[in-house]
Amino acid sequence: MTFSEIITDWYHQNKRELPWRKTTDPYRIWLSEIMLQQTRVDQGLPYYLKFEKAYPTVFDLAHAPEEEILKLWQGLGYYSRARNLHYTAKEIAFERNGQFPSTYKELLKLKGVGDYTASAIASISFNEAAPVVDGNVYRVLARFFGVDTPINSTKGIKYFKQLAGELIDRDKPAAFNQGIMEFGSIQCRPKSPKCSECPLNSSCVALRDQLVDQLPVKIKNTRLKHRYFNYLIVQNEQETLLFQRKKKDIWQHLYEFPLIESDKILEEKDIIQHPEFRKLVGKNPFELSRYNKEAVIHKLSHQHIHTTFWTVTLEDHIKGGIPKAEVKAYPVPVLIANFVREYEF
DNA sequence: AATACGGGGGA
DNA sequence: TCCCCAGTATT
Known part of the structure; x- marks a missing residue:
């Protein structure tokens, strides 16, 4: 049996x-x-089930407001995916009459669709023999063929893509592509792969040479960054304040409380004299209180966000304020969602 | 070629 | 803790 036959079986x-x-x-x-x-x-x-139900067709997705889509996406991370999803849905619906491109080459032009996704759609939906190379495929190929070229190097990316292209079952690309990914996920998994009962174990180079736990090789970089967030819960009896994140940074287009970011933990006096705080409160009487004694550390892949929530209670009407009960309807980062759930306006 | 971009699960 | 996950876009 060939490699592809074993995988598809x-x-x-x-x-x-x-x-x-x-x-x-x-x-x-x-x-x-x-x-x-x-x-x-x-x-x-x-999330897939939610989206399928909320948006049965690409037209439904195209007609939805971005904010609604982000709300459904809340908690899944990498929010640019949701924004690009909406952008591309509008393009498909309004400029292509609801028809997706049917080739790898054309699919690749869609926003949010890269090499992997174009290959996946081309093979699964249109039977094109376009090889997918995701994290699972890198692992399976690196181990089976004993390749130690880093999977995230330019050379490695090119090499594994070519290898997958040579192995793909050209008659059943959909089954092969999904098969090798599923195989990598379940059989040739990252930790403690099931080599003793693996259909490829008689010719797997990594198994033969005891390199299974050393492959694939990945160049790791990007060290951890620490950031310090102070959220101001500006509130009166009925209202509070929420802003949308606009900058090119994490959580773009999601909502949050007014934020003071600093390079270290701030004290109450630092908050009171901060220009952003002054701008929000003006000359109005206020009551400032630190909500959490210890900073909440929200951990992202490459940064730790040390967060302090401050309540700023006012008597007056809050300009641009929204009813507290509506906070839960906005798309927010998990960090904010956790606070909102605990604080209960 | 490197970096930014989330959040959660497993060992 | 660290690593990984059906990667892509930007710098």
């Missing part, structure tokens, strides 16, 4: 039943692939 015997595997509709395939970028199936699945 394994797939047909071991594949999980997942909602996007019951269709080849490019809209559903596209939606699932965007959601699963850098996201575990278990984490993405409930």
Whole structure:
């Protein structure tokens, strides 16, 4: 049996039943692939079901407000995916009459659709023999062929893509592509892969040479950055204040309380004299109180956000304020959602 | 070629 | 803790 035969056979015997595997509709395939970028199936699945229900067609998605889409996306991370999803839905719906491109080359032009996703849609929806190379595929190929070229180097990316292109079953690209990914996820998993019961174990180079736990090789960089956030819960009896994040930074287009970012933890006196605080409070009487004694550390992949929430209670009407009860309807980062849930306006 | 971009799960 | 996840866009 060839490599691709073993993979596709394994797939047909071991594949999980997942909602996007019951269709080849490019809209559903596209939606699932965007959601699963850098996201575990278990984490993405409930979001996929929500979106499928809320937006059965690309037209429904195109007509929705971005804010509504971001709200449904809340908690899934990498929010540019949601913004690009909306952008591309509008393009498909309004400029292409609802028709997705049907080739790898054309799919690649869509915003938010890169090499992997274009290949996935082309193969699954249109039977094009375009090889997918995701984290699972890198692992399977690096181990089976004993390749130690870093998977995130230019050379490695090119090499593994070519290798996958040589291995793909040109008659059944959809089964092969999904098969090798599923195989990498379940059989050739990162930690404690199931080599003793693996259909490829008789010819796996990494297993033979005891390199399974050293492959694939990945160049790791980007060290941890620390940031210090002070959120001001400006409030009176009925209202509070929320701003949308506009800058090119984390959480773009999500909402948050007025923020003072600093390079260290701030004291009450630092807050009171801060220009942003003065701008919000003006000459009005206020009561300032630190909500959490210890900073809440919100951990992202490459930064830790040390967060202090301050309540700023006013008597007056709050300019631009919104009813406290409506806070829960806005798309917010998990950091803010956690606070809102605990604080209960 | 490097960096930015979330959040959660597993060991 | 560290690593990884059905990666892409930007610098």
